Amino acid sequence: MNKQKFSLKKRIHSFRYAIEGLVAFFKEEHNARIHLVASCIVLSTGFFLKISQMEWIAILFAISIVFITELINTSIERVADYISPEFHPKIKLIKDLAAGAVLVAALFAILVGSLVFIPHFW
Ligand SMILES: Nc1ncnc2c1ncn2[C@@H]1O[C@H](COP(=O)(O)OP(=O)(O)OP(=O)(O)O)[C@@H](O)[C@H]1O
Numbered sequence: 801m802n803k804q805k806f807s808l809k810k811r812i813h814s815f816r817y818a819i820e821g822l823v824a825f826f827k828e829e830h831n832a833r834i835h836l837v838a839s840c841i842v843l844s845t846g847f848f849l850k851i852s853q854m855e856w857i858a859i860l861f862a863i864s865i866v867f868i869t870e871l872i873n874t875s876i877e878r879v880a881d882y883i884s885p886e887f888h889p890k891i892k893l894i895k896d897l898a899a900g901a902v903l904v905a906a907l908f909a910i911l912v913g914s915l916v917f918i919p920h921f922w
């Protein structure tokens with residue numbers, strides 16, 4: 801357990817570091833920009849079709865889960881590259897597992913998007 805006294809200043813710094821992480825993510829990662837563009841298209845479609853509150857919850861959950869897995873995947877890739885810049889079969893498995901998480905999230909998002917939007921076009 802962390803026995804340090806609560807410090808509001810430290811909490812604000814932690815928040816700032818998290819924002820710096822997000823800025824680096826969108827600046828440096830091509831996948832992040834692809835997710836951002838896809839999210840903007842999905843959000844605009846949601847507004848255009850006037851989807852319900854429950855549909856918004858499903859869409860926002862799907863978008864968030866894709867960004868969260870991509871952020872964790874990027875973080876794992878960076879650690880892996882730092883530890884082992886050369887090819888290593890264990891690093892391959894670690895990176896492939898992390899990429900698998902993003903794939904599951906993306907498939908989930910496609911499923912949610914289809915379930916929400918397709919009925920609006922009927
Ligand atoms: N050091 C390594 N050792 C073994 N295999 C690796 C290594 N680096 C990458 N790989 C393999 O190449 C794949 C792609 O790795 P990379 O880090 O380029 O991911 P990416 O998703 O293409 O990243 P980016 O975010 O740069 O597009 C990994 O999933 C893994 O199979």
